[in-house]
Amino acid sequence: MRWSRRTEVVPSPNIWYYQADYELENRAQDSGGEIWRVLREEYDWAGRDVLDVGCGDGFHLSLFARDARSVLGVEPHQPLVRSALQRVEDLSNVDIRHGRAQRLPVRSASVDIVHARTAYFFGPGCEPGLAEAERVLRPGGAILIVDLDVTSEPYGRWMRADLPHYDPAAVERFFARAGFGCRRVATEWRFATAADLEAVLKIEFSKPVAEQAIAESLQRNGNRETDLTLPVGYRVHARVKPTGLVLPGHSAASSGVEDSSSSSPRMP
16 A cells, blocks of 8 residues: 555555454554563653544553643544544543644644654655654654564564565665654564464455465464463654754754655555
């Protein structure tokens, strides 16, 4: 799946169509909390205002809400907006809005963190969303982008099989030119049953790649039927908005970011 600057919203190939199976995936991901640990090290959200771009059905919002002053989820797909509203209805410091990364329904300089996890920001082509993230951030705030590390094994190898034109090094160069740091995070997905693992891999990969991924994963786990694990690597890209005077044409949002019309794949 590919998207370009001319495309407002690209359907997510997993959660839009297989929400129940994606819930299994969300529950399996990062079982040791490594991504959350790295995110907090990069920019602690305690007592701050958080915006989650592409929040899906709101799975991650409650975790931010434990410590944040406020949490706002923005999601382009209306059915997921409704699901997110139901999920967070008992959380007084969480709100959900329908919207797009390129046109955030958020006031300028009103949040401390813009977070996105495997949503929209996949390298060249995401410049409009980066500009919007910079607009809504307060000075000193941070953009935190979590994406999959396509160089990691074995999950990255399966992704590369389905996305032969995706260049992970080029994506890292793009974010580095835009002033982001990059931290690789090794995580472990944990599944209660082999059936859960199979359901998740089937919504993430094409049929032949999914079959290979399932076979390798089952073998890695000794063909057990319960309590299966899968190593998956991520990257955390982080950038803090300057607090001082920035000269025209040299803002953090524009430094090193080419106004490119190239496109990046829609990642799982």
